[in-house]
Amino acid sequence: MVGFLGLIIGVIIGIVWNVNIPDQFSPYMSVAILACLDSVFGAIKGSLAKNFQPDIFISGFFGNAVLAAGLAYLGDKLGVPIYLAAVIVFGGRVFDNFAIIRRLLIEKARSRQ
Numbered sequence: 001m002v003g004f005l006g007l008i009i010g011v012i013i014g015i016v017w018n019v020n021i022p023d024q025f026s027p028y029m030s031v032a033i034l035a036c037l038d039s040v041f042g043a044i045k046g047s048l049a050k051n052f053q054p055d056i057f058i059s060g061f062f063g064n065a066v067l068a069a070g071l072a073y074l075g076d077k078l079g080v081p082i083y084l085a086a087v088i089v090f091g092g093r094v095f096d097n098f099a100i101i102r103r104l105l106i107e108k109a110r111s112r113q
Contacts, residue, residue: 027076028069031086035064038090041097048104064090 021029039061046052068086075082 027083028072031068031072031083031090032065034087034090034094035068036061038093038097039064041094041101045097045100045104048101048108 039057042060043052043057046057068083068090071086072083
């Protein structure tokens with residue numbers, strides 16, 4: 001319930017408070033957002049599997065975002081698209097977590113019948 005309330009408040013703040021991110025930061029933000037999505041899907045998976053740990057979620061959420069943005073920045077300075085590594089890893093993990101979430105929800109629905 002708290003998560004849903006936070007989601008609603010976040011959407012309302014996002015609609016009311018128009019934030020423009022400069023184009024030069026878009027590669028860093030996109031990779032950081034993907035890393036955060038990975039953490040959120042991991043938290044949902046952990047919650048459904050009954051092994052969610054808030055401290056692991058918080059540290060992973062911010063740590064992954066900083067690491068991904070740092071890799072994108074380093075790659076930008078070196079002239080090498082290192083951010084692609086973060087996109088591949090975090091994108092793959094999002095799909096893996098989604099598959100596990102789907103299976104857990106299907107198993108839970110089958111057990112109710």
